Amino acid sequence: MRVKKLLFFAILFQLIFLTGCWNSREINTLAIAVCTGIDKVEEGYLVTQQIINPKAIASKKPTSEAPVVLYSETGRDIFEIMRKLTAKCPRKIYVSHLRMVVFGEDVAKDGIEDVLDFFARDHEFRTDFYFVIAKGTTANKVLSILTPLEAIPGIDMSDSLKVSEKSWAPTKTVRITELINSLLADGKNAVLSGIEILEGEPDSNSTDALKLSEGMKKLHFVDIGAFKKDKLVGWLSEDDSKGFNYIINNVKNTVGYLYYNDKTKITVEIISSKTKLKASLKNGKPVINVDIKLKAKVGAVSGQFDVSKEENKQILIKLLEDRVKERCVKTINIAQKDFKSDIFGFGEVVHRDLPKTWAKIKSNWDKEFQTIPANISVSAKVTQLGQVTKPFFIKEKD
Numbered sequence: 001m002r003v004k005k006l007l008f009f010a011i012l013f014q015l016i017f018l019t020g021c022w023n024s025r026e027i028n029t030l031a032i033a034v035c036t037g038i039d040k041v042e043e044g045y046l047v048t049q050q051i052i053n054p055k056a057i058a059s060k061k062p063t064s065e066a067p068v069v070l071y072s073e074t075g076r077d078i079f080e081i082m083r084k085l086t087a088k089c090p091r092k093i094y095v096s097h098l099r100m101v102v103f104g105e106d107v108a109k110d111g112i113e114d115v116l117d118f119f120a121r122d123h124e125f126r127t128d129f130y131f132v133i134a135k136g137t138t139a140n141k142v143l144s145i146l147t148p149l150e151a152i153p154g155i156d157m158s159d160s161l162k163v164s165e166k167s168w169a170p171t172k173t174v175r176i177t178e179l180i181n182s183l184l185a186d187g188k189n190a191v192l193s194g195i196e197i198l199e200g201e202p203d204s205n206s207t208d209a210l211k212l213s214e215g216m217k218k219l220h221f222v223d224i225g226a227f228k229k230d231k232l233v234g235w236l237s238e239d240d241s242k243g244f245n246y247i248i249n250n251v252k253n254t255v256g257y258l259y260y261n262d263k264t265k266i267t268v269e270i271i272s273s274k275t276k277l278k279a280s281l282k283n284g285k286p287v288i289n290v291d292i293k294l295k296a297k298v299g300a301v302s303g304q305f306d307v308s309k310e311e312n313k314q315i316l317i318k319l320l321e322d323r324v325k326e327r328c329v330k331t332i333n334i335a336q337k338d339f340k341s342d343i344f345g346f347g348e349v350v351h352r353d354l355p356k357t358w359a360k361i362k363s364n365w366d367k368e369f370q371t372i373p374a375n376i377s378v379s380a381k382v383t384q385l386g387q388v389t390k391p392f393f394i395k396e397k398d
Contacts, residue, residue, distance in 0.1 A: 028054075031091035034068070035154030037139030038115055039104035044076040045115075046104075048140045049085065049093055050154050057151065067151040070143060078118040095122075098129045099158035102139040102195065108225060108232035113183065116230075119176055130161055130173050133225045133232065135194035142195055145219055157219060161193060164221050169254035169270075170241035171221045183230050186362055187347015190227040191244070194235065196220050228341040236331065243331030246292055246324060247344050249275035255299060258319040264303030268296045268320055271383070277346070279353040286350050286357055288374045290328065296320060297384035307385050321378040328376050342369040 037048035049071045056065040071089050075081035085093060101119070103112060119125050134142045143153065150156035164171040171193040182190035200217040224241040225232050236244055245251045251273040258266045272295035280287050298307055298316070306312055335343055347365050351358040361368045 029091060030094040031071075031089050032097050033093050033095050034097060034152055035100045035102065035143055035157065036095075036098060037102045037104070037134070037143045038078070038107050039138045039140055040106035040110055041074055043074040045078060045081060045107070046072060046074050046140060047078060047081040047085070048072045048143050049089075050143045051089070051093070052152060066146065068146075068153060070140075072140060078115060079122075095124050096126055098125065099154045100129055100161075101131045102142050102157075103131065103133045103192070104139045105133055105135060105137075105232070107139075108133045108192070108227075111230045113230040116176070116180060116183070120180060125176075127176050130158060130175060131179055132157075132161065132193050132195045132221070135196045135222060135225070135235070137197050141197060142219065145197060145217055147219065148216070153219075157195065160219070161221055165250070166252050167254070169245050169251045170223065170238045172224060172241075172245065172250060183227075185345075185348060187342060187349075187351055187358075187365060188345035189229070189341045189343050191343050192225050192227070192232075193221055194223045194225055196222050226335065226339045226341055226343045228339065233341055234334075234339045236334065239327055240331045240334060243324075243327035244343065246273060246275060247277075247290055247328055247331065249273070249277075256323065258316065258323060260303070260305055260315065260319065264301070264305045266301050266305065266307070266316060266319070267299040268316075268382075269299045270294055270296050277344075277349045279346075279350045279357075281354065281357065282373070286354055286361070286368075286372060288346050288349060288372060290374055290376045292324060292328070292376070292378045294320065294324065294378065294380040296380060296382050298382065307382075313382060313385075317380050317382055320380045320382075324380075325376050325378045328378075329374075332374050332376075336370045336372075340366065340370055342366075346372060346374075 031049075032052045033049045034052060035050035037046075037050070039046040039048070051069045051071060053065060053067055053069050056067045071085055071093075073081045073084045073088065075084055082093065103115070107115065145153060147153045147156035150159065161171060161173055165173050172191060174190070174192055179190055179192070182188050196219075198218045198220045223238060224236045224244055226234050226236060242251070242254065242256075251270060254270045256268055256270070258268055260266065274293045276291045278289045278291070280289060301307060307316060332344070335341060342365070346369060347358070347362075350361070
């Protein structure tokens, strides 16, 4: 009798608590969105959804069908537009696999608070997708470009942004949590990477272009856009974007050139970069101390420069330190004088290291940032000179 009672309760427990996937959806009823584009129009917003085309992706035979389909709609707010899209798309748009959100430059300049509210509030969105800005073009046009290596353009953009940040350094990946925190922070403003369309023929919104090895339009991540509050206020150039990433400790690996004289160019790879930010007081005023430590190796030498000599190695180190420092100083000057926006988080550093001082200047930080001194210290080590340390062709003096 006891065994029967235990069996009864075991079955009852399974019926109550093991209900299965009550909210599961069949994949053949969904339209999987991988990229969303948002542009500014007279009606409010133009939202473009890049949807995976299952017929093209699942086909075992060569097909001329595009791997993605674009659905666009206009409206006053993003939630309204998403519902209006159901009148065009035969399947429910599923956004849990979203990889990228592209803002048109007009949207970024006008303000992104309302748009972000939708992405943060809707439970179907995860937090692992990236935000970028369409520079010099619209988000709709960016989403219309097909990519040659990855069948799905949204995945191609996401992977390319991650690789660029890791190996080149003038870009930055930004997810929704970081973006919202930057907009809400008292001592830091947001940044987003830019993406542009490289001109070419034919237009890459046709699958015919993918049959070519070159010449078609391509997408290219370029520069970093600086925000003040929720509005885009300017762009950092490629070099200045690298300087920004050095300051915020976001350089993992990159390559640069150093010129010793008119005939000598040295290619250096940064293999490690560590930055520490600290705030101190000088004459009662806060000062930001930026300490950058680099490890580098020599990639190539053009000209008569023997890097195996100790004196030349020291010259190389000094050139590298000066170049990185110059780049960082310029970037800070642009942020202070042109953008008037603390994109580095200097305010957060003051708050952390000098809480009493921060309490006094917090309400006036926008103006304080514009004049706060920044002491930049760069120390470099060259750990590898390459397999060939001396030039192959040494010209003997007459």
